[in-house]
């Protein structure tokens with residue numbers, strides 16, 4: 142099929158898998174062109190550090206080949222402790238004034254040497270609490286970290302034209318599929334394998350973000366540790382398999398419930414911190430993305446702990462899908478894992 146030059150391939154290198162989405166845009170509507178996932182060995186990315194770049198490059202090239210994607214233009218994203226996102230308040234100034242002073246302004250908010258980071262910002266508007274000030278979203282990412290990530294794509298012969306942040310890609314996907322409602326405060330929670338990222342939005346403005354360094358791996362690691370399971374069996378038990386030799390199904394459930402509650406508690410802590418630092422915003426709804434959002438038990442545990450309804454997000458809700466080309470049931474099952482990749486595929490060159 143004809144692919145417009147404008148279309149960019151979204152590639153999300155997650156710690157558990159590489160995920161690719163390509164969309165075709167026509168008159169403001171996206172249509173799904175291709176979608177694919179390639180699992181990564183758990184040793185490939187550890188603590189957010191790329192340990193085996195060759196394995197990732199191979200996964201990217203294999204996927205692109207299998208999906209017959211020709212475009213070299215890629216949107217990708219980073220996240221984790223090498224990325225700092227902070228909402229700060231500064232005296233009112235223009236975009237270009239801030240451009241020339243941002244290094245200096247940012248210094249006090251960034252726990253790394255300023256010469257070691259790439260800095261980006263977005264002026265959000267006047268500070269409602271003080272009209273002489275404005276709110277600014279400050280994003281700083283360690284250069285080394287971004288360079289390592291970029292190298293995956295250049296080594297794959299690709300051109301990474303958009304370098305995004307995971308949670309902003311999820312927000313972008315959410316905007317297209319669900320839309321923002323003025324002044325409504327919602328939380329988007331991406332439940333990944335090794336990390337969980339929380340972002341709170343009022344209308345279309347991001348007002349709080351936080352990364353929790355734990356995710357779905359916690360559940361399988363607990364099963365492995367406490368029942369002496371292999372990593373394969375632990376993963377299967379996590380996904381619902383109960384007939385594992387010599388293992389009592391009830392003990393699987395017990396361990397899983399406990400680990401799920403711990404995960405939900407971590408999310409609750411983040412949102413408690415948000416509530417304590419923001420004046421009057423109460424979250425009306427929680428939207429869940431990432432593979433772990435497939436677990437009904439996780440959704441229930443979060444609803445119970447937070448006391449807020451939680452919904453699993455469909456990243457293709459408003460994306461046109463040809464029934465003949467894609468199986469709707471399969472797409473629904475894997476959808477949440479593609480939230481970042483879908484948000485990336487919706488990017489345009491020049492977006493930040």
Ligand SMILES: Nc1ncnc2c1ncn2[C@@H]1O[C@H](COP(=O)(O)OP(=O)(O)OP(=O)(O)O)[C@@H](O)[C@H]1O
Pocket residue numbers: 154155156157158332333334335336337356357358376379380430431432433434435436477478
């Ligand atoms: N039904 C399910 N129940 C529980 N966990 C699930 C289910 N389906 C998928 N998962 C888990 O979701 C995780 C994969 O999700 P995702 O693809 O969002 O992670 P990732 O992007 O690779 O990780 P990260 O963002 O942390 O680097 C795995 O830990 C997988 O076991």
Ligand SMILES: [Mg+2]
Pocket residue numbers: 155156333334431481
């Ligand atoms: Mg992820």
